[in-house]
Amino acid sequence: MxxxxxxxxxxxxxxxxxxxxxxxxxxxxxxxxxxxxxxxxxxxxxxxxxxxxxxxxxxxxxxxxxxxxxxxxxxxxxxxxxxxxxxxxxxxxxxxxxxxxxxxxxxxxxxxxxxxxxxxxxxxxxxxxxxxxxxxxxxxxxxxxxxxxxxxxxxxxxxxxxxxxxxxxxxxFPIEEVKTLPPNNTDTVRLVFIGQAGCSWHGVDKIIRLANLCPGWEFELIGISQSEIDGSAPTNLHLHGKLNRSQYEQILQISDCAIGTLALHRNGMKEASPLKVREYLAYGLPVIIAYEDTDFPNGASFLLKLPNCEDNIDNNIQLIQNFVNQWKGKRVPRNEVMHLxxxxxxxxxxxxxxxxxxxxxxxxxxxx
CATH class of the missing domain: 3.40.50.2000 (Glycogen Phosphorylase B;)
Incomplete structure (x- = not known):
């Protein structure tokens, strides 16, 4: 062919x-x-x-x-x-x-x-x-x-x-090309997001809101720079701009949880299969999402699915905190994501x- x-x-x-x-x-x-x-x-x-x-x-x-x-x-x-x-x-x-x-x-x-x-x-x-x-x-x-x-x-x-x-x-995602990262065993709770500016459905503004609500956690945003967000970032939110894989792997390694798409409702959709979420899972990171994932129709213990609506952060802050704390020091088993x-x-x-x-x-x- x-x-x-x-x-x-x-x-x-x-x-x-x-x-x-x-x-x-x-x-x-x-x-x-x-x-x-x-x-x-x-x-x-x-x-x-x-x-x-x-x-x-x-x-x-x-x-x-x-x-x-x-x-x-x-x-x-x-x-x-x-x-x-x-x-x-x-x-x-x-x-x-x-x-x-x-x-x-x-x-x-x-x-x-x-x-x-x-x-x-x-x-x-x-x-x-x-x-x-x-x-x-x-x-x-x-x-x-x-x-x-x-x-x-x-x-x-x-x-x-x-x-x-x-x-x-x-x-x-070419899962075989990367290894499951060892868990972050430090006391610091750290969340990571990979994305790009100009995509309102990513929900970067919601991540900023979450950082304000959880001042004891650290947030690492890859692909986003200061000039690409409205206003100033809270001190616990770190904007790295564009990084290559070898650079952002170091950040993934010290992270406990990843953040996927949080505002798909702005795009008039409720279901997706984002590339970044597949990459997070390949490295073993549990993920917070706010949509129906095509490859996990019944959900999964390592995916926290928030409602696909504008106020999904404020109304679910305790749920988010419980999920992140539950997965602290753990990684997603490779065999549960090989179908990706x-x-x-x-x-x-x-x-x-x-x-x-x-x-x-x-x-x-x-x-x-």
């Missing part, structure tokens, strides 16, 4: 999305011929040192002529993908770019849906929301298949109305690719 992975990516090698894509392809390469086609405004050839497989990079300008430059980059990528002649093309849902239509018409295009795209876009740009409202059908209606990271998305009318073959695959492994997730994705290809081949045979 020959797989082209087309991705519009403006996050660097330390981002969860970049690491997810690399770990996906590393599994696919064990069974398939794979090439990644990256359209970007901020990455360059230097990123190739982070992986060892075939790739092509198409850059565009981040200026007033950015749209034309971006379209040109997509045109070049699409032409090269067609020339490479893959059996299936995989991509993440994005805004509509006209050159991609050619891929959807003439190839088996499979789209990964990571979020409620329309609701998320509406949160930050009404203009882009209107554009997507009018144009998203052009690609979705012609896709050969959809991959959802949670079942809630699969039930959304914006996708369901096209009646496309689909599969449900929650986000995974990238290997298991990607085996299912590859099976879906084969089904899509076979269905397309049968359809073409019947037309002949």
């Amino acid at each position: 020959r797989i082209a992975y087309m991705v519009h990516l403006n996050m660097g090698p330390d981002s969860g999305v970049f690491k997810k894509i690399i770990s996906q392809i590393n599994v696919w390469l064990q069974y398939s011929d794979v090439k990644i086609f990256i359209i970007t405004r901020c990455l360059d050839e230097s990123i190739k040192k982070y992986y060892n497989f075939d790739s092509a990079i198409y850059t565009y300008q981040n200026r007033s002529i950015a749209y034309r430059s971006r379209i040109t980059a997509f045109e070049r990528a699409v032409n090269d993908i067609i020339a490479w002649n893959p059996d299936v093309i995989y991509t993440r849902q994005d805004h509509y770019y006209p050159p991609v239509k050619q891929l959807a018409i003439n190839n088996a295009l499979v789209i990964e849906v990571n979020t409620n795209f329309m609701k998320e876009v509406r949160m930050y740009s009404r203009l882009k929301w209107l554009y997507s409202l009018a144009s998203s059908r052009i690609i979705l209606s012609k896709a050969a298949g959809l991959v959802f990271v949670c079942s809630e998305l699969a039930q959304e009318y914006q996708y369901r109305k096209y009646n496309k073959p689909y599969t449900l695959i929650g986000n995974g 492994s990238t290997w298991q997730k990607e085996s299912k994705r590859l099976d879906f690719f084969r089904q899509v290809i076979n269905r397309r081949n049968c359809s073409e045979t019947n037309r002949d």
Whole structure:
């Protein structure tokens, strides 16, 4: 099987999305011929040192002529993908770019849906929301298949109305690449969060609120800097900005508990499978969340699930304190999270690719 992975990516090698894509392809390469086609405004050839497989990079300008430059980059990528002649093309849902239509018409295009795209876009740009409202059908209606990271998305009318073959695959993590960290045996209670600015559904403001309510605990925020929060941070909240894995592993090692997504309600959703939560669990950290996790439909002792609402911190402070204290000096058993492994997730994705290809081949045979 020959797989082209087309991705519009403006996050660097330390981002969860970049690491997810690399770990996906590393599994696919064990069974398939794979090439990644990256359209970007901020990455360059230097990123190739982070992986060892075939790739092509198409850059565009981040200026007033950015749209034309971006379209040109997509045109070049699409032409090269067609020339490479893959059996299936995989991509993440994005805004509509006209050159991609050619891929959807003439190839088996499979789209990964990571979020409620329309609701998320509406949160930050009404203009882009209107554009997507009018144009998203052009690609979705012609896709050969959809991959959802949670079942809630699969039930959304914006996708369901096209009646496309689909599969449900929650986000995974290459668990085998890291070791369960030893417990923090110091007297200090320390919580950690990994995220990025500009994502209101992460609930960073709620973590700040929790730090104010628990002055005896220490809070480590990775990926967030002082300039990216409103007001001043309490003295027990430490903002580290962007760190690479070797740097933030040291913080994870001295932490007792991790914090996942706390405000998914702001994104109009109740279910998710966040990458950061999979990473926390791979290292053995219990996690505080506020959503239904796709891979733990019945919950788990190492997941504290708060209500998915605006006041979930203030109304559950005792519950949070009890959970953290209960897990102090403990780690999550590795065998209870192995189903999150990238290997298991990607085996299912590859099976879906084969089904899509076979269905397309049968359809073409019947037309002949």
